[in-house]
Amino acid sequence: MVLFLSIIILLLLIVISFQYREKKEHNASIYYTSQKLQSIIAEQSGEKILNMTTNKELQLLFNEINRLLDHNQKIIATHRKIENSTKKMLANISHDIKTPLTVVLGYTEMLQLNTAISEQEQQRLLSGVHSKSLEVLQLIHQFFDLAKIEAGDSNYPITRINVNEICRKNILSFYDIVTTMGIDMQIDIPESTVFALGNEEALDRIMNNLLSNAITYGAEGKVIGLAIGYDDKTISIDIWDRGKGIDEHHRDHVFERMYTLEDSRNKSFQGSGLGLTITKRLVEVLGGSIHLSSIPYEKTVFSVSLKRITYME
Numbered sequence: 008m009v010l011f012l013s014i015i016i017l018l019l020l021i022v023i024s025f026q027y028r029e030k031k032e033h034n035a036s037i038y039y040t041s042q043k044l045q046s047i048i049a050e051q052s053g054e055k056i057l058n059m060t061t062n063k064e065l066q067l068l069f070n071e072i073n074r075l076l077d078h079n080q081k082i083i084a085t086h087r088k089i090e091n092s093t094k095k096m097l098a099n100i101s102h103d104i105k106t107p108l109t110v111v112l113g114y115t116e117m118l119q120l121n122t123a124i125s126e127q128e129q130q131r132l133l134s135g136v137h138s139k140s141l142e143v144l145q146l147i148h149q150f151f152d153l154a155k156i157e158a159g160d161s162n163y164p165i166t167r168i169n170v171n172e173i174c175r176k177n178i179l180s181f182y183d184i185v186t187t188m189g190i191d192m193q194i195d196i197p198e199s200t201v202f203a204l205g206n207e208e209a210l211d212r213i214m215n216n217l218l219s220n221a222i223t224y225g226a227e228g229k230v231i232g233l234a235i236g237y238d239d240k241t242i243s244i245d246i247w248d249r250g251k252g253i254d255e256h257h258r259d260h261v262f263e264r265m266y267t268l269e270d271s272r273n274k275s276f277q278g279s280g281l282g283l284t285i286t287k288r289l290v291e292v293l294g295g296s297i298h299l300s301s302i303p304y305e306k307t308v309f310s311v312s313l314k315r316i317t318y319m320e
Contacts, residue, residue, distance in 0.1 A: 036062075036065055036069075037065075039056075039057075040056055040069065040072070043056055043057075044056075044072075047076065051083065053076075053080050054076075055073045055076060055077075056069050056072050056073055056076070058070065058073075100146065100150060103146055104143055104146060104147075107139035107140070107142045107143050108139070108143060110135065110139045111135075111136050111139045111140060114132045114133075114135050114136045114139075115136065117132060118132055118133075146281075149281040149282070149285065150281065152285055153281055153284060153285050153288065156285065156288045156289065156292065157288060161292065163206040163208065163209045163289075163292050163293070164206060165204055165205065165206055165293065165294070166204075166205075166206065166207075167202050167203070167204065167316055168202065168203055168204075168205045168206065168207050168210060169200060169202060170200075170201050170202065170203050170210075170235060170242055170244065170313070171196055171197070171200050171201060171235065172200075173207060173210050173211060173214065174196055174214065174233060174235060174244065175196065176211075177211060177214035177215060177218060178192065178194060178218070178233055180215075181218050181219075181222065184222065185222065185231070188222070188226055189229065190222065190226055190229055190230060190231060191229060191230040191231075192230070192231060192232065192233075193230060193231075193232035193233075193234075194232065194233050194234075195232070195233070195234035195235065196233070196234075196235050197235055197237070201235065201237050201242055201315060202315070202316050202317070203242045203313040203314060203315055203316065204293070204294065204313065204314040204315075204316050205293040205294075205295070205313050205314075206292075206293060209289045209292060209293055210289075210293070210313075212285070212286075212289055213286050213289050213290060213311060214244075214246075216282045216283065216285065216286045217246040217286060217309050217311075218231070218233075218246060219282070220246075220282065220283065220309070221246055221247065221248040221250075221307075221309075222248075224248070224250055224251070225247075225248025225249065225250030225251075225307060226248075226250065227250050227251065228248050228249030228250040228251075228304065229249070230248070230249050231246070231247065231248045231249075232245070232246070232247045232248070233245070233246050233247075234247075237315055238315070239315070240314065240315055241312050241313070241314065241315055242312070242313050242314075242315045243310055243311065243312050243313075244310070244311045244313075245308050245309070245310045245311075246308070246309050246311075247306050247307060247308040247309070248306075248307055249304060249305060249306060249307075250304070250307060251303055251304065252301040252302060252303030252304060252305070252306075252307045253299065253301040253303075253307060254301075254303075255301075258299055258301060261283050261299060262283050262284055262286075262287040262297070263284065290311055290313075293313060294313070294314060295311060295312050295313040295314070296311075296312045297309060297310065297311050297312070298310045298312075
């Protein structure tokens with residue numbers, strides 16, 4: 008009987024000892040985790056929690072904490088990228104607004120100070136004031152348009168749209184400009200009407216931006232084109248030119264805010280750097296995608312893909 012009780016007491020002591028060590032290990036792991044989290048938060052580092060415990064429940068907890076830390080790092084990185092992009096955008100916008108306003112002030116001072124100026128010269132200066140004022144107004148509109156789109160505050164109801172008709176309308180709106188510049192247009196629009204899931208106003212702006220971009224930067228190639236392709240699920244609209252093109256190391260950046268194409272194509276053209284960003288955001292609002300491919304002086308293509316819907320849908 009004494010032996011039996013001794014064995015029970017020994018087993019209890021072993022269990023108690025094991026539980027004590029396990030509790031001590033748990034407490035140490037929790038203390039380590041607490042201290043490590045405080046350090047990570049204070050230093051905003053990308054460190055992770057070391058999963059050294061043998062307890063399965065604590066292992067699961069540490070795994071989830073590390074997943075949360077990963078998610079937090081991604082949010083911080085995205086925030087910093089947006090913050091830097093916003094600072095750059097504001098700096099560039101300030102510069103882009105200051106430049107035409109300086110010209111406007113110069114013209115108005117000339118009109119005020121030079122009373123003997125001819126009527127013809129007055130008209131020239133007033134025309135310059137008007138032109139530069141429109142530049143400022145356009146830039147401000149682009150800035151607020153992008154802000155509204157990114158905030159989800161724009162109203163573009165999604166319906167069925169006639170892609171053929173919208174493409175023809177936008178091509179015609181540029182016909183006089185293209186003809187005057189001696190640029191050939193190659194248009195490939197299918198005879199059968201294709202419908203996409205989208206918004207006509209948004210697609211008009213997308214087409215206008217891409218065609219303007221092709222004419223501005225690809226005019227030296229003396230040809231721009233528009234082609235519509237489709238399969239059972241997707242409609243693609245390609246707008247292309249044979250101009251200088253876009254270098255490979257610039258292609259991943261052309262849709263970023265305030266990235267100006269004069270850096271990669273033609274320094275004689277100055278842009279706000281918002282046009283292609285707005286275009287990409289609008290395409291995303293329509294549930295589509297936009298891609299760029301470019302072989303300098305052969306073909307530079309902006310391709311917009313939208314979901315196709317049939318007539319009966």
